[in-house]
Amino acid sequence: MTSLTNSIGPDVPAPALSAAGGDVPDYFALLKPRVMVLVIFTALVGMVVSQGHVQPAIGAISLLAIAIGAGASGCLNMWWDADIDAVMSRTAKRPIPAGKITSEEALGFGLFLSVASVVVLGLAANLLAAALLAFTIVFYAVVYSMWLKRATAQNIVIGGAAGALPPVIGQAVVTGSVGIESLILFAIIFIWTPPHFWALALIKADEYARAGIPMMPNVAGPASTRRQIVWYSLFLAPLGLVPVALGFGGLLYAVIGLVGGVGMIAFSIRVLRNRHGEAEKRAAMGMFGFSILYLFALFSALLAEQSFGLFRPVLG
C-alpha cells in the first residue's frame, strides 16, 4: 500500500505561471472534454432505453448538468494528480503541470462546477438523479483519485464504477428511479473498463512505475494482467448480450453485440499470445482501440434502435 496522499500534492507550485492566469481553452481542457462527450453519450442511451418520457428541454438541461458534473470531477482529478501528471508523457501537457493554471484555480473551478451541476440537475430532474451525480463526482474525485489510484492495483476496477454510472443517472432523470436496463448498462461499462485500461497500462507500465501508480502490470506482472484481460473479455462478451435477453436490445444490437463480443475475445487472446517487442505493443494497442469501438458500437446500436425506429425484437 502506498500513501493515501500524493507526494507533492496539490500545493505543488506551477512552473513559471503567468500573472494573467490561464486561457479559456486551458479551463476547458481541465474538464476532460473527450470524457464529457462519452458521458453525454452513455447518459443519453440510459435515458432512451428507459420506459418513460421527459420533456426535451429538461432532458437537454439534465444532460448538460451530467456532462458538467463529469467535467468537474475530471477537473478535481487533475488538481489532485498534478504531481503524477507531470511525470507521465500522456498527461504532462495538462494545464496544471504545464503551468497554465494554478492548483488553486483548478480546485475552485472544479468545486464550483460540482455544486452547480448537482443543483441544476436536482432542479431540472429530481433528487435521485442529483444524488447519483453527486455520488459519481465524489466517487471519482475522492474514492478513486485520492485513494484507490495510488493504493491498489484494483484502482481502475473499483474506480470504473464512476465511469459506469452515467446511464443510471440518465434513467433516473427520465423515470425518477433506477431500473434493470441502466443497471445492465452500468455492468457492461464496469466490466469493460479493466481490459480497456490494462491494455494501455501494459504499454505504459514504465511510466506508471515512474509515477508510483500501482497499475496491474506493475503489481501482478504483465503475464497475470494479460490473463485477466482475457477473463474479463470472456465475461464481457455474453454480458453485452443481456439487453437482448431482457428485450431492450433488438436485432441490430444483437448482431453488433455478438460480433463485437467475439472481437473482444479475439483481441484479448492476441494480447495473451504476443508478449514481446513490437508485436506486444501492436496487440495491446489493438485491444485498446477495439474496446473503444466495441462500447461505442453497442451504445450506438441501442440509441439507433430506440430513437430511429430500428428496433426489431430477437426473442418473442
Added chain:
Amino acid sequence: MGNPEVQHRPLTPEEEARRRKRSIAIALALGAWVLLFFVLTIVKLGPQILSRPM
C-alpha cells in the same frame, strides 16, 4: 488589502488579451446560467405561470 511587499508588474499585451478573453467567457457563462434558469422555470411551471392568485 494587498500585501505592501508584493511587487506588481504591468501585464504584457498578450497577458491582457488572455485576461480579456477569460472575462468575456465568464460573462457569457453567467448569461447562459441566467438563461438556463429562465428556461427551467418556464418549462417546469408551464402555463401555470400565468394562473397565480392575485
